[in-house]
Amino acid sequence: MTQARGQRTEPGGDDRDRAATVRVFIALAPPDDAKHELERALGPAYDAYPRMRWNRIEDWHITLAFLGELPVGTVPLLRPPLADLAASRRPVELALRGGGHFDERVLWSGIDGDLEGLHALAAGVRAVVEECGVPFEDRPLRPHLTLARARRDDPSSVVEVAAGLAGFSGSRWRAGRLHLVGSDFGRGPGPIRYRDIESWTFGGR
Numbered sequence: 212m213t214q215a216r217g218q219r220t221e222p223g224g225d226d227r228d229r230a231a232t233v234r235v236f237i238a239l240a241p242p243d244d245a246k247h248e249l250e251r252a253l254g255p256a257y258d259a260y261p262r263m264r265w266n267r268i269e270d271w272h273i274t275l276a277f278l279g280e281l282p283v284g285t286v287p288l289l290r291p292p293l294a295d296l297a298a299s300r301r302p303v304e305l306a307l308r309g310g311g312h313f314d315e316r317v318l319w320s321g322i323d324g325d326l327e328g329l330h331a332l333a334a335g336v337r338a339v340v341e342e343c344g345v346p347f348e349d350r351p352l353r354p355h356l357t358l359a360r361a362r363r364d365d366p367s368s369v370v371e372v373a374a375g376l377a378g379f380s381g382s383r384w385r386a387g388r389l390h391l392v393g394s395d396f397g398r399g400p401g402p403i404r405y406r407d408i409e410s411w412t413f414g415g416r
Contacts, residue, residue, distance in 0.1 A: 232280040234394045235408070237293070237336050238272040239329075239386040241307065241356070246271055249307050249320060252379050253358070253372075260368045263318070264360040270405045271356050272392065273305075273322060275333040276340055278347045285345060286391075290409055292339045293391060297411035300335070302385040303328045307356060310376025315366040318373055322354035324383060329354055336389075388412055 241249075246268045257265065305324035312318050322329070333352045340347055361369040390410040 231283060233283050233286060233408075235278040235281050235286060235289075236272075236274050236392050236394075237276045237278070237289075237340070238274050238390045238392055239303070239305075240272045240388070240390055241305075242384050242387075245307055245381055245384045248381050249356075249379065252376065256372045256375060260372060262362055262365060263368050263372070264362065266358055267404075271358070272390065272405070273329075273354055273356060273386075275336045275352070276347065277350075278340065278345060281345065285343075286393075286408060288343045289340065289345065289391060292343060293336070293389060293409075294411045296335055296339055297389040298414040300332060300389075300413050301328075302387050302413045303332055304383055304385050305329065306383045307379070307381035309379055310358075310373045311355075312369045312373045315370055316361050317357060318359040318361075318369045319355040319357050320376060320379070322356065323380075326354065386413075 250268050256263075303325050305322055307320045308323040309321040310319065311321060330352055337347075337349060359369065359372070388410045391408045392405050393408050394405045
């Protein structure tokens with residue numbers, strides 16, 4: 212999820228995107244070095260648990276606000292205030308660390324670093340969404356990076372991989388961009404795919 216400043220991917224680019232709604236969230240994305248570091252740590256698990264539904268590393272992200280299904284026409288309302296927010300904020304310094312699972316179904320890597328700054332950024336993002344009049348479920352932020360989901364008949368795999376990640380400690384990195392992301396969840400038989408609708412460089416010092 213990396214694009215040049217101001218570059219956009221408009222809803223409507225293919226048949227799926229011509230739907231009246233788009234599934235949207237606002238997120239940070241680790242840089243390639245940090246993702247490849249975790250990918251190497253996951254190498255044995257990829258080999259040992261091929262039936263798990265592994266997310267592509269291109270799609271790894273830290274969700275700040277999940278907006279769900281929005282009318283396509285609503286998305287442009289978010290762009291100017293999110294651009295202004297990013298321009299006013301400093302990059303957040305984070306790291307990927309450890310692992311865990313949600314209900315033995317979803318495997319994740321934990322987030323370390325400037326968590327206070329991360330929570331403050333998420334609060335700012337959610338305030339923007341509310342000011343735009345976009346309804347969403349304002350759940351408490353639980354910073355994590357979703358890595359995989361278990362098959363219904365194989366929940367033990369997620370638990371075992373999470374235990375193997377317990378000692379992982381990644382390098383520090385700076386989250387340099389704020390991403391407005393759309394997904395094709397529920398729009399076809401294949402795996403979920405994500406794409407930047409737009410992203411903005413953090414401009415604060």
